Amino acid sequence: TYVMQSELLNFIDEWSEKDPSVSSDRKLALKADISPSTISKARTGMQEIGWEACIKIADALGVSPQVVLVKAGHLEPPNAEWDADTEELVRLFAGVDPEDREMVLMILRHKASSNK
Numbered sequence: 001t002y003v004m005q006s007e008l009l010n011f012i013d014e015w016s017e018k019d020p021s022v023s024s025d026r027k028l029a030l031k032a033d034i035s036p037s038t039i040s041k042a043r044t045g046m047q048e049i050g051w052e053a054c055i056k057i058a059d060a061l062g063v064s065p066q067v068v069l070v071k072a073g074h075l076e077p078p079n080a081e082w083d084a085d086t087e088e089l090v091r092l093f094a095g096v097d098p099e100d101r102e103m104v105l106m107i108l109r110h111k112a113s114s115n116k
Contacts, residue, residue: 005042005049008071012039015061022060032060048072051094065091 015022022028025043029036034053041047049057049072058068066087069075075090096104 005072007073008049008054008068009039009043011068011071012057019061028057028060032056055091055094065094 012022012025012028016024016028022031025039026036029039032053034056038047038049038053042049051069051074054068054072054074055065058065061068064087066075069090070077093101093104
């Protein structure tokens with residue numbers, strides 16, 4: 001089952017009240033270059049907004065992808081160690097084909113465990 005991304009949707013709603021260029025889900029979808037159904041399906045609980053769409057939404061809103069990914073539940077809230085390299089890693093990972101993501105994660109897990 002799918003859990004609604006209410007924190008992200010509330011963030012989008014609050015932002016749309018301040019920014020006329022994204023004053024509706026349709027306008028935001030067009031500005032973010034995503035399907036309008038992506039947001040409407042999230043609102044009805046049929047589908048979550050994925051990593052790639054979150055990155056595009058962040059770009060359309062002019063905010064850090066980290067902000068949107070945290071609100072969507074894809075990332076834990078940042079800690080003091082969050083820096084530009086981490087943000088770049090998140091952005092790059094979002095652009096990796098889903099089939100290749102597991103391989104990227106395996107490499108990172110191996111590197112992290114060998115540094116302990």
